[in-house]
Amino acid sequence: GESVGLHLPTLSVQEGDNSIINCAYSNSASDYFIWYKQESGKGPQFIIDIRSNMDKRQGQRVTVLLNKTVKHLSLQIAATQPGDSAVYFCAEIRAQKLVFGQGTRLTINP
């Protein structure tokens, strides 16, 4: 049968609050990073990307921060809404391939 999956880290926030999802990466040579959002029953959806020559990039309600010193990436979602409920994956491009992080399940409390 299907193997048991890993237990995803979960972040619960109140609707309207800001969310911060964190990710550590391993390869100091990686120079391009992407955050994906995956809703139940759907494929990963591109949210925002950042290149290693930047430490911050902003989109609509989302901000990605990159700290190359400690190999850390974060996704900040402002004024979280019910539609933000999903699993969020960080990913790095390594040898032209996506290497996904573990994923974090974001749940929104009304």
Next chain:
Amino acid sequence: DAMVIQNPRYQVTQFGKPVTLSCSQTLNHNVMYWYQQKSSQAPKLLFHYYDKDFNNEADTPDNFQSRRPNTSFCFLDIRSPGLGDAAMYLCATSRGGNNQPQHFGDGTRLSIL
């Protein structure tokens, strides 16, 4: 408008019966990828095509094959599905070259009876 389209969304097959999943794209991207995703896990790359060049991952079982007859279409063939092959199968595309984002379809969920 859907840009990476996977059919069918749900597929049921019998143990050992060959099955084919399909993916099409309207983005005219050079690269097409197939991933397997199991519950609560990240997608796992099976293989990809860069134009007509096939690139298999070292740990992809021989049971999994792929075809890309033209730029727009790519197929995943599972020759003899086992119970462990039940999963979501995701297709993605990207432009060629370095540091290009991948765009995913909504996947086909495969069940094995």
